Amino acid sequence: MLENLIIFMQQTPAAFFILVFVVGLLVGSFLNVVIHRLPIIMQREFLVNAKEILEQELTEDEQKQAEQKFNLVVPRSRCPKCGHQITALENIPVVSYLFLGGKCSECKAKISVRYPIIEFVTAVLSMLVAVYFGVTWATLAGLFLTWCLIALTMIDFDTCLLPDSITQPLIWAGVLLSMYGVFDVDLKASIFGAVFGYLSLWVVYHGFKILTGKEGMGYGDFKLLAALGAWMGWKMLPVIILFSSFVGAIVGITMVIALGRDKNIPIPFGPYLAAAGFIAFLWGDKILTAYLGAGAFAS
Ligand SMILES: [Zn+2]
Structure with missing residues (x-):
């Protein structure tokens, strides 16, 4: 059955691409929930832990909140304005939004x-x-x-957080995949990638702190680059760092000039790392070959 399906997909690439596109839409819908809820779950945990360490009692509201069941599945999504529970029909990716005209079916509040x-x-x-x-x-x-x-991109954009619950499993997944040769990265390149990925930003962070007394990025950024290094091997790290800092610098300078944004307000670096990582994941080999020549980086 599964074998037949795989053979069918191999013979009909169009069907495969359409399937992946539809799965992508559904996963995107789930990612919307993750992006919205994961930071809330984390902040609630931070609060409970912090109060425990400080030996403070939770207030009545916080106690209620801590006991309430709130995860990526429960409770069902509701309209933030009127509390209308989103039905399955209203939850079809993209399609429902277009049909509803971007408004809640109950109170007509705008949906982002x-x-x-x-x-x-x-x-x-x-x-x-x-x-x-x-x-x-x-x-x-x-x-x-x-x-x-x-x-990660959207959560960092919203909250300046890169949750460990995503970055850390990514690191391990990258190392495991290299053991099975899923990508053209061997175990050694993967482990070096994780270590150097983490260390390179760690060095930048502490250098920047010594020079300016400010913190330029967070530990989540180190872990994200470690994960990208684990997936793509250490050779791809310079490409990722170069791309992300280049785009990050342009966007940062534009924001300071165009929007008069205070240059001391932290701008999350995670989105640039993630975008550069994705580009390197698909086209990094070509970029390396084109700029450095095939021989220079042969392993
Ligand atoms: Zn509503």
Whole structure:
């Protein structure tokens, strides 16, 4: 059964791409929930832990909140304005948004256009991965990486946090995949990638702190680059760092000039790392070969 399905997909690439696109839409819908709820779950845990360490009692409201069941599945999504529970029919990625005209079916409050955009972008990026790797295990692994990067990008953008619960499993997944040769990265390159990825930003962070007395980025950034290094091997680290700092610097300078944004307000670096990581994941080899010549980096 599964074997037949795989053979069918290999013979009909169009069906495979459409399937991945639809799965991408559905996953994008789930990512919207993760992006919204994971920071709330984390902040609630921080609060409980902090109060425990300080030996303070939770207030009555905080106690209630701590006992309430709140995770990525429970409770069902509701309209933040009127509390209307989103029905299955209203939860079809992109389609429902268009049918509802971007408004809650009950109170007509505006629904952020961000939700369908994230669903659509997830579907498009998923399809890019499928086109690149075809009907292989590499596509399956690559989709997992892509989905994690999308969630990390948006969570960092919203909250300046890169949750350990996503970055750390990504590091281990990258190392494990290298053991099975899913990508063209061996175990040694993967482990060096994780170590150097973490260390390189750690050095930048402490150097920056010594020079300016300010903190330029967070520990989450180190772990994210460690994960990208584990997936793609140490050789890809310079490409990722170069890309992310280049784009990050341009966006940062533009924001300071155009929006008069205080240059001391931290701008999350995670989205640039994630975007550069995705580009390097699909096209990094070509970039390395084009700029450095095939021989220079042969292992
Ligand atoms: Zn409503």
